[in-house]
Amino acid sequence: MATQSPPASLEAIRWRRPRLSILDQLLLPHTSTYVDIRSSADGHRAIATMQTRGAPAIAIVAALSLAAELLDPESPLPDKEGDRARVIEARLDYLATSRPTAVNLFDAVRKLKAVVQGAPQELCADVVAAYVAAAEAMLKDDVADNRAIGRLGAQFIASRHGASGLGVLTHCNTGALATAGHGTALGIVRTLHEENGLDHVYFTETRPYNQGARLTAYELLAERIPATLVCDSAVSALLRAQPGIKAVVVGADRVARNGDTANKIGTYQLAIAARFHGRDFIVAAPTTSIDNSLQDGTEIAIEERAQDEVLVTHGVAVDKLMNNSEVERAAVRVAPLGAQAWNPSFDVTPAHLITAIVTERGVYVRADGAAEFDLTGPPPSSVA
Numbered sequence: 001m002a003t004q005s006p007p008a009s010l011e012a013i014r015w016r017r018p019r020l021s022i023l024d025q026l027l028l029p030h031t032s033t034y035v036d037i038r039s040s041a042d043g044h045r046a047i048a049t050m051q052t053r054g055a056p057a058i059a060i061v062a063a064l065s066l067a068a069e070l071l072d073p074e075s076p077l078p079d080k081e082g083d084r085a086r087v088i089e090a091r092l093d094y095l096a097t098s099r100p101t102a103v104n105l106f107d108a109v110r111k112l113k114a115v116v117q118g119a120p121q122e123l124c125a126d127v128v129a130a131y132v133a134a135a136e137a138m139l140k141d142d143v144a145d146n147r148a149i150g151r152l153g154a155q156f157i158a159s160r161h162g163a164s165g166l167g168v169l170t171h172c173n174t175g176a177l178a179t180a181g182h183g184t185a186l187g188i189v190r191t192l193h194e195e196n197g198l199d200h201v202y203f204t205e206t207r208p209y210n211q212g213a214r215l216t217a218y219e220l221l222a223e224r225i226p227a228t229l230v231c232d233s234a235v236s237a238l239l240r241a242q243p244g245i246k247a248v249v250v251g252a253d254r255v256a257r258n259g260d261t262a263n264k265i266g267t268y269q270l271a272i273a274a275r276f277h278g279r280d281f282i283v284a285a286p287t288t289s290i291d292n293s294l295q296d297g298t299e300i301a302i303e304e305r306a307q308d309e310v311l312v313t314h315g316v317a318v319d320k321l322m323n324n325s326e327v328e329r330a331a332v333r334v335a336p337l338g339a340q341a342w343n344p345s346f347d348v349t350p351a352h353l354i355t356a357i358v359t360e361r362g363v364y365v366r367a368d369g370a371a372e373f374d375l376t377g378p379p380p381s382s383v384a
């Protein structure tokens with residue numbers, strides 16, 4: 001395995017029609033390896049094992065994995081158009097079982113099924129062409145959406161706290177590795193940095209999978225953004241010690257129509273700490289993360305992952321890393337054999353703890369005195 005420094009511009013999802021490859025996020029940050037995804041079965045496996053992760057990225061990899069399969073001349077698709085459409089829909093249903101919480105996946109599956117059902121029926125190639133074009137559009141649109149979220153979020157924070165010298169705290173990884181590029185909450189951090197508004201970003205380890213310590217650190221180093229890693233348990237102490245941190249910015253896996261937000265485990269306690277210390281708590285998410293079918297967060301399915309993610313940790317040997325030798329990721333048991341762990345991958349932050357929800361269409365805030373958002377209509381400050 002080769003060791004590499006972080007590339008200048010991250011491309012976690014590499015689509016070169018008809019080929020898809022993804023940056024293996026189980027091996028980051030010490031090893032950058034692209035894995036070929038040739039089929040929906042490969043896509044399902046990459047999502048379930050978290051070789052790729054992050055709500056928007058999961059949806060896009062699922063969509064493109066099936067595009068790669070459909071464009072493969074050796075893929076055994078039936079010749080008849082109706083049969084072909086049914087096979088595509090069955091593959092989409094299968095992809096939807098890869099992870100349960102991020103609604104972007106289900107949103108993508110629903111939209112792609114509608115494309116397949118609406119495609120002209122005369123030629124077999126049409127349904128595939130329509131599918132591939134729609135999947136490719138999802139990749140392209142996500143970057144544009146993230147750039148809009150970055151700009152609107154940076155403007156919102158600047159309007160409340162000034163346009164320079166800002167400190168922010170973020171959680172998990174919501175950057176180029178979790179999306180098609182730029183990122184959501186990390187997109188706001190990137191935009192603040194590009195516009196010289198950012199003084200410093202603090203980011204959590206995000207146990208147990210360490211999306212912060214491994215992936216956000218990797219992205220921030222690549223772009224030389226001034227940043228400091230903290231343990232998840234240091235957040236309250238950090239907010240007390242650093243009055244310059246004006247906002248906590250996080251992503252979302254699913255937002256109910258009242259604003260209750262499911263995001264990476266630990267987000268809820270960050271929101272409580274932010275409220276206690278009088279800081280803004282901002283959710284950054286594309287509208288594909290909003291699930292208007294859910295009245296509130298109690299209806300969100302929370303994924304529980306394997307106990308071993310808590311009981312065992314992974315890393316590389318420090319001496320090999322320092323000597324620039326080839327490194328191999330190894331598992332290290334932390335808890336004693338026999339110890340039991342509970343490992344919910346997400347938690348739900350109640351709407352009343354959230355200052356604003358930044359989408360690509362605009363910023364939602366709660367009406368004066370309201371404990372909940374109304375996400376069923378356009379945001380008050382919509383983007384034309």
Ligand SMILES: CSC[C@@H](O)[C@@H](O)C(=O)COP(=O)(O)O
Binds near residue numbers: 102175264
């Ligand atoms: C733009 S990514 C937003 C969320 O998906 C992110 O914060 C998160 O919770 C990711 O969880 P993960 O388990 O790594 O897929």
